[in-house]
Amino acid sequence: MLKTIFILLSIFPFQLLLAQSSQLSDFPKGYTPEEVGKRLAYRFVDGKHALHAGKWISYPETFNWNGALQLAKITKDKKLFKLLENKFEPLFTTEKELLPIMNHVDLNMFGSLPLNLYQMTKKKKYLELGLPYADTQWEVPENGKPAEKEWADKGYSWQTRLWIDDMYMITIVQTQAYKVTKDRKYIDRAAKEMVLYLDELQRPNGLFYHAPDVPFYWGRGNGWMAAGMTELLRNLPENHPDRQRIMQGYHTMMKSLLDYQTSSGMWNQLIDQPDCWAETSGSAMFTFAFIVGVKNGWLDAEVYGPAARKAWMALVSYINDKGAVREVCVGTNKKNSKQYYYDRPRNTGDYHGQAPYLWCTVALLEK
Template identity: 35%
Template sequence: MNLKTLSMMGALLFMAGLGTHAQKKNVVNDSNTPLHLLQPEYKVPYGELSVKDIKSDMDRILHYLEANTPARVVDKKSGKVITDYNKLNVNSQLERGAFRLASYEWGVTYSAMLTAAETTGDQAYSDYVKDRFTFLAEVAPHFRRVLEKEGDVDPQMKQILTPHALDDAGAVCAAMIKAMQKDPSLKLNGLIENYMDFILNKEYRLADGTFARTRPQHNTLWLDDMFMGIPPVAYYSYVAAEKKENYMAEALRQIFQFAERMWVPEKKLFRHGWVEGMQDHPAFHWGRANGWALLTMCEVLDVLPEDYPQRDKLLELFRAHVRGLAACQSGEGFWHQLLDRNDSYLETSATAIYVYCFAHAINKGWIDAMAYGPVAQLGWHAVSTQINEEGQVDGTCVGTGMAFDPAFYYYRPVNVYAAHGYGPVIWAGAEMIKMLGEQHPKMNDSAVQYYRTEQKTNEPIFHVTDGGK
């Protein structure tokens, strides 16, 4: 090996040594970097929220729904729009959009729109409700005439005129009562009385009066029916001609009779289904059904007088449910399809319902913002990732029956046309806007914290506790 070759090898080794030394100098370690400030790789956004961003998400949904839920009557053969309702016949039907105007999912959507209008001041949300409720009230008597004459009518209108399940009646009825309270010019009394006649007098019940079904087994309780039946009964106490106090008592009786059979205290969650006469009662904690239960308690607490004798008992159950649900939230901010089974998929509609209920309870003073504000905020961040540019809500489980095996719940499809997602997301967004206006969230040492007073410093906040410890 000649001298020139040795010189070149030495230079290369020297340069390699410098590179290694330079590389070591640039290594991020505990000595040269505050590692606690490294940016985590969150799967959903984390941190501060803005009212502007929430409203933008809500508006996309509103505009999508305005375009995809027409309020018109058409001839099902020709497709022509019918404006003279006196000419309706057996071939007349509500124009088909992406969603039905009087399904229970849309009852949730109407209630959410009313809250959104009140919270944001944007009357486009209440106009959506008013336009469709006015339309349904106008066409209902004419479709009833067709039904009486022909013995048949458009299935969507038949669901309104002759409800056969709480799904047909409860959520829309409650929304109509709320709408009339906000706008007495709406002429919805006939539809409300028709719905309430079914709920109070025709719905199937157990021997003790609890709302029940005859499927999939005889004398089955569905947790869903807490929401489908109880809120309209509670809200009817506002508009009933007499015996108003009876309806509030009935609403509470139903809640506690459901809880007696379906509340699982060791989990602080509700089971989805309960069948009278079963030796054992399997507990599948389906996400959306637990959402319906929590939402029912919110709705009843909203109308229950502060001094009502059983209010504290209801609040105790509500708070216990909040604790159980908060413990089940995933690191992505969503809740799982089966709440206590982390290998089941992350689901949007249940998550949105919990965000609404948690934020609403904070705004009402029922639960502590310091404990549950970050839970709601993380949940909204998760939900917002499921609103696409068109305004569709993704990740929502389709309509679901009841089962006693896990596979049924694990493999229920999700779809952007599952109507269950739209109302809860708008409701959640509206309540988050209100919460941000009344609470004081702030990032502190990389974490979301809720404070009782505004924190004006941008530095990490450390509050001295008793004794300076």
């Protein structure tokens, strides 16, 4: 009898681990990351450019491209990868004028895309194109404003503006530069910048104001912060002096997001407002942060695994039969008006929403 009890007790932890892992792996038909990812990635291949100010490749398109590339890599879909690389090729020739200039946080982040391609292909042309976007983020232009020079003198990017969106835009290109060069300065920059934003913008409840003068918990803005911390922590050395502070900020935010997740599995356009509408892009970014946190052991799998699964199942229901995500808040500048966030238009197929869905598919497929 005692021997039987011992065997059962020894098996139980394994069964529990198996049950936890199945939360993020066993999905019904139509909800698997392979199916969803393929629908969204191939849709992007045929999609038109989404230009910033009508001139340059925009950050939503860049992030969608990166997500599709990572999906092609993890699923070993050579056809998809070739189509995505072919889509990029005209940016060296006939579409060269669409390459973003290097004078704004939303434009410099484009460098993360060629740096991503360099990691996959080792083609030097991608490195040569991408690295200047990371470098110029810390090089004040000759006509730089006094405030920009002041940030630079303190060791921060001159593009610092204390909008929560920045903590994906800045950290992603610096992190990619670190991955391809192994030069510690890039990851140190990203970590230093993240700590600044945590100190300045994170509230006691773990969420973030859109900016110091805009005291509202906007969904996608907080999503950029959640995804930015997640990506940075995945690449930040374990012994880095800023890792503990960033992990603390991450945990505080994840706990709050768990509390504010609605019964449907989604999060609202204004996270703390129950009467606000469910918004997909921010919800997908939070789901991404949960999935990666569980898989890396940063979050309690028993608690966050079911929450991530519930969110994913809800998110997939917002994809229409053309592979376009519904209920995506349009591009949004800061404004000190609560009603402004309630009234933001909602798009279908907007790259702001398509991209984080792809990040989720890749995170779910990662071991």
